[in-house]
Amino acid sequence: MQDNKLYFETLHSGYGQYFEIDKVLFEQKTSQWHLSIFENARFGRVMALNGAIQTTEADEFVYHEMLTHVPVLAHGRVKSLLIIGGGDGGMLREVVKHRGIERIVMVEIDGAVVDMCKTWLPNHSAGAYDDPRVELVIADGIDFVASCNERFDVIISDCTDPVGPGEVLFSSDFYAGCKRCLNENGIFVAQNGVPFMQVESLQDTVRRMSTYTRECWFYMAAVPTYIGGAMAFAWATDNPEARKLDLATLEARFNEAGISTRYYTPALHQASFALPKYVEQAIRSAMTVTA
Template sequence: MSRDEWLIEEQTPGYRTQWRVRRVLHEEQTPFQHLQLVEMEDFGRALVLDSAVQTTVGDEYIYHEMIAHVPLFTHPNPERVLIIGGGDGGTAREVCRHSSVQKVDMVEIDRAVVEACRRYLPETACGLDHPKVNLVIGDGLAWVAERRGEYDVILVDSSDPVGPAVGLFNRAFYENVYRALKPDGLFVAQVLSPFFHKKLIHDVYQVVASIFPITMPYLTVVPTYPSGLHCFMLGSKRHSPLRQGVRVPSWPTRWYTPAVHRAAFQLPPVVAELLQPTAAPEHAEGPCHAAPTV
């Protein structure tokens, strides 16, 4: 890919997203996936895995603030946090802003992602070197399976459910997440677009709701993600994200606020319908984002 070529994501046979690329900064085939760092015309430097945009300097703060602060402000005193994935470091950066957090275990399977982001995405990768962070290059599935009652909050900051991330979207994994959490723990996972991944959101909700007493999806807007509308799934043993007395940030944020926190759980009817047990959402996933059976 050279200057002024286009990076194209095929979502469905009838829908694609594309960005003009000024230059390719880095490209390699890792043991797990095809890795690129590119500079986009409008969104700046971007991490691309298997031809799917993961994060850009132009809008990364939205995703990272929402995946981190919604669960961490839901829990009254989060001290131990696990991040699965998140090799760009942005989620770790936001987690470490919380003074109550004492230790963050971060398990990323692909060392090449970490090294490339340290070089080309210092805005997010700064989170990788925070003194609270214990960075482990390894399999998040195995890590979670071996833990019992260790974490207040678990954040599943994975890529799309293909390649190395497939195992992060099934019942066995969510059951292990439940066991790895403390008695009042909670977790959040990103579950893609309610327009293009309806079946995935439906299936994940049904499974998580059968394991966690409180299961609530929430939404945000990320311009460079398919459709712009992005969904997270929250599963909690005890604490509701809409409870009274949720703490507020003591530092400046760019997207997250207490009002945004509450509003994120107000689902439009078309999204709420995906949560019904009898719903049969259209399988709209494109070939690069095919969802596995949950």
């Protein structure tokens, strides 16, 4: 925070945004992080970490719906699902909407984050932690996937940006561990930043993940809080047909699931895999260079 009334985001060099602070709800400073939760008239409650906006009440539904419903409905028969990160509970809220999923494991490195978000961002989880299918594991995500003997149909990495503590969740070792934990034809997805501002991160993912899966691609959605253009979500699987489903199939699966959404639609799901030319070029370029 730069003063008592404004929060300046400093994620990108030479470019940023600010939020008016109507009321500070929670603030914690340690030698490693500076975490703030405050109220803003337009975005509701906002959580920021080390100069980067993590989530807001107003637009979190875009991010969480796209990271959840795209892989779950593309797979079509998800029985087990793993979330890495996601301590605010928004991802879990969307996952538990799918009644056909029998087992949901969520791995969060810090239990205090979960408790804090239940207190200050209760609308994110909306009671999802009480679902009997959910197992919350307090552990480091990279250690969990390295030692886990269980397999999952979908793995969602709801990680922070690839700087500081979150950097390991973009590493080759992490991707290798996730691949090992996927069932046959399972799907891995992860937030991968805003390509216009963070194209190197996208290319690093291609170089590292494509070693382990038959297909590494991306889909996109515009999340207003994450400035600099549309956000990319990494998509990795050994089943290339999963992202090529026709609209009728997606609509049938969506209707059968009986879930309510504010952003996701089957048509948007299908369209989200159509990438801008500069993003396609960055991906193709990265595929020719090993990590």
